[in-house]
Amino acid sequence: MSTLPPLVEPAGQLSEEELVRYDRHLLLPQIGLQGQLRLRNARVLVVGAGGLGSPALAYLAAAGVGVLGVVDDDRVEVSNLQRQILHGTEDVGRPKVESAADAVARWNPHVEVRTHPVRLTSENAMEIVAGYDLVLDGTDNFATRYLVNDACALSGIPYVWASILRFDGQVSVFWAGHGPCYRCLFPEPPPPGMVPSCAEGGVLGVLCAALGSAQVNEAIKLVTGAGEPLLGRLQIHDALAATWHTLEFAADPDCALCGTDPTITELQDYEELCGLPPVQEPVPTVEVAELRTMLAERAEGRRRFTLVDVREPHEREVSLIDGSVLVPKGAIESGDGVALLPRDEPLVLYCRSGARSEQSLRALRAAGFAEVSHLEGGILAWQA
CATH class of the missing domain: 3.40.50.720 (NAD(P)-binding Rossmann-like Domain)
Incomplete structure (x- = not known):
């Protein structure tokens, strides 16, 4: 019934x-x-x-x-x-x-x-x-x-x-x-x-x-x-x-x-x-085509920068961008990963879709890093 x-x-x-x-x-x-x-x-x-x-x-x-x-x-x-x-x-x-x-x-x-x-x-x-x-x-x-x-x-x-x-x-x-x-x-x-x-x-x-x-x-x-x-x-x-x-x-x-x-x-x-952060000022981004050019110039010795993967280790086992180093978002936000990153050259961060890399970028800005940008759309955009 x-x-x-x-x-x-x-x-x-x-x-x-x-x-x-x-x-x-x-x-x-x-x-x-x-x-x-x-x-x-x-x-x-x-x-x-x-x-x-x-x-x-x-x-x-x-x-x-x-x-x-x-x-x-x-x-x-x-x-x-x-x-x-x-x-x-x-x-x-x-x-x-x-x-x-x-x-x-x-x-x-x-x-x-x-x-x-x-x-x-x-x-x-x-x-x-x-x-x-x-x-x-x-x-x-x-x-x-x-x-x-x-x-x-x-x-x-x-x-x-x-x-x-x-x-x-x-x-x-x-x-x-x-x-x-x-x-x-x-x-x-x-x-x-x-x-x-x-x-x-x-x-x-x-x-x-x-x-x-x-x-x-x-x-x-x-x-x-x-x-x-x-x-x-x-x-x-x-x-x-x-x-x-x-x-x-x-x-x-x-x-x-x-x-x-x-x-x-x-x-x-x-x-x-839900405790979500208010809308914040936009941060510097790098598009896929631009990152490809930057990597080519770095390989030729004409540019210096560090490409940082802020995902988790198990995600990196599935896919990654060659030439990147792994420093997970959690380690950046806790401060443990900050010492692993150079302060004397620009940083470009990436994650899966861009959300975590933007959050990591803001954390690094707060830690005193001046030249930090992130890949727009993350590795999904890179793969596409």
Whole structure:
């Protein structure tokens, strides 16, 4: 028995082609024709067209959800293709929302795709979310998770959340007014840097499929009223052990957002909430073509500089730029690695994509190094 009524009213009718396409759904008593008509009338927003968003969009489209929204301001990179199955080699460099829309159109021409090629912010989230019945979150940072949760809670719609890292994943449903919200489970974000991103810690590609499809399962149950949603339950998956565990949790009466005396009544500054640094002045960068020229001139004895790899040793085993030395970001920030670097010649730093090298550059500037720049786009740009 369902614990919640169906989220969406049924549409008028299905075409003959749709009746054939969704035949296996129509045979399920818990879904049937009325459930499929509800899916046909549903509007689902997917935040992020990456690892989780890819399988989520694929199965939402296959299930016959009438309107799919996609929010993402990123472009497809080669390193995405190991897990982001929406995109192919030919899509590298394209906006992810465009690649996603094309993929959905191939899978199901009956689905309308609405693209939002923007970064979700406190300024636009309420307006974007207002056009949908529920939201699936496929992002990989805490600031956006709190933003999506708060926008959904203030809009009164359910929020289907998942998180993945390395070999582990979590999934749940949050719906203020009907059960806990994300803040009930995670009242405060972790300290900055405590939890690595997938770009830093890695992720098993197929884990995205397991958690993304679990999100779609919850969306289908919410839309149709079938089964019992993961509201007030956290499902935890360990891919290495091949286990799923479920933990129960309740709405927090003291929750700042959905408690009995809420203090959050509008969207906040989520970068500040998560302890992220404010926007800083730009730092000197070196483009790939420029670095190639610099390395050639150094080999000919016409230029002096030190190329510094600030990644971790295991990353260097996979790929590196010849002629670089390894001094990890952590060693630079702790001060242990500073003595390893020359002060009498320029330094050029690089990491995977440019984020860690920029942070290392700022740390070296604070330590008194004057001539420091970093490779724009990191080793990914170098390889491309």
